[in-house]
Amino acid sequence: MAISRRPATWADIEPGLSMQEWNRGSALVGMEAARQCWQRLFRSPFFGSAVLEAHPPIEGNRLVGFGASVLVTSAFADAELAHPRPDINARIVAALHAGEPVVPTRDQVAEANAGAGIDVVVLCGRTWRYELLSPEQSHEAQHLLASGFAEGHAGYRMHRVLCESAAPRTREYLQRSLVFRIVTEFPAQGRALHCMTQESAKTVAASLGTGLFNYREPRLRLRESDQELLHAALSGATDQELAAVLGLQQAAVKARWRSAIARIAETMPDLVGDEEDHEGRGAQKRHRVLAWLRTHPEELRPYAWKG
Numbered sequence: 587m588a589i590s591r592r593p594a595t596w597a598d599i600e601p602g603l604s605m606q607e608w609n610r611g612s613a614l615v616g617m618e619a620a621r622q623c624w625q626r627l628f629r630s631p632f633f634g635s636a637v638l639e640a641h642p643p644i645e646g647n648r649l650v651g652f653g654a655s656v657l658v659t660s661a662f663a664d665a666e667l668a669h670p671r672p673d674i675n676a677r678i679v680a681a682l683h684a685g686e687p688v689v690p691t692r693d694q695v696a697e698a699n700a701g702a703g704i705d706v707v708v709l710c711g712r713t714w715r716y717e718l719l720s721p722e723q724s725h726e727a728q729h730l731l732a733s734g735f736a737e738g739h740a741g742y743r744m745h746r747v748l749c750e751s752a753a754p755r756t757r758e759y760l761q762r763s764l765v766f767r768i769v770t771e772f773p774a775q776g777r778a779l780h781c782m783t784q785e786s787a788k789t790v791a792a793s794l795g796t797g798l799f800n801y802r803e804p805r806l807r808l809r810e811s812d813q814e815l816l817h818a819a820l821s822g823a824t825d826q827e828l829a830a831v832l833g834l835q836q837a838a839v840k841a842r843w844r845s846a847i848a849r850i851a852e853t854m855p856d857l858v859g860d861e862e863d864h865e866g867r868g869a870q871k872r873h874r875v876l877a878w879l880r881t882h883p884e885e886l887r888p889y890a891w892k893g
Contacts, residue, residue, distance in 0.1 A: 593636055611677075659694065663707075
């Protein structure tokens with residue numbers, strides 16, 4: 587039996603949350619309002635989620651794991667750390683329901699990347715059907731979700747990662763990782779609030795946390811439209827497919843490519859070369875740019891340039 591990870595679809599959210607009901611965050615606003623808030627989260631560019639699938643299914647269950655996280659404002663993270671309480675998910679859901687700015691805007695993320703850094707809450711970290719997995723499979727699931735989280739947040743200037751644990755195996759995993767510190771425990775609920783910072787991540791060499799906090803400032807000064815195109819192109823999509831994804835005509839996609847390449851050439855001319863854009867040379871430039879961006883995800887994150 588093999589376990590694979592893929593991005594979650596909206597159809598995965600309900601069965602994913604049902605693995606551990608308190609992760610839904612409906613305690614303060616009710617089930618239907620919580621569902622609507624999760625829909626809003628799912629549409630946010632600062633929400634990430636993934637599922638683990640078993641091949642072949644175990645006892646009829648293909649979905650064996652689910653993880654989700656969201657960027658939050660520093661004000662929300664500060665308040666949670668100053669007065670830790672159980673049900674952090676419920677407070678995020680309640681804030682969304684009340685229209686409070688708990689998820690940062692793009693401008694706020696850009697300022698944070700250029701300043702003190704981003705705060706993240708793991709909404710459903712390392713949640714899977716333990717009863718279906720062997721200890722070896724559980725270890726593989728832990729690694730897949732953790733590495734997916736690290737990949738999904740690569741390129742952000744990370745400040746703090748908050749995670750509330752409930753399942754005993756989850757708490758044990760977080761404690762063994764050493765990069766997460768227990769902020770406080772909630773014995774009545776059998777949970778604990780954990781926090782990872784740059785300082786705690788440094789305590790374990792070559793950990794996923796080390797890479798997460800290894801930030802490099804971007805160099806290319808890409809516009810949002812450039813970042814949108816290049817991020818979509820990393821999947822290997824053709825111009826026709828990019829047009830469908832971005833809601834543009836193919837001619838507009840080609841124009842964006844020319845604009846993005848020209849902007850990159852202003853900062854890093856060696857990356858695109860000095861060939862004329864004909865006879866397939868344009869494709870070569872794209873290939874070089876995308877290959878470089880795969881190892882420099884910070885270039886595709888919001889960043890508040892000064893001056």
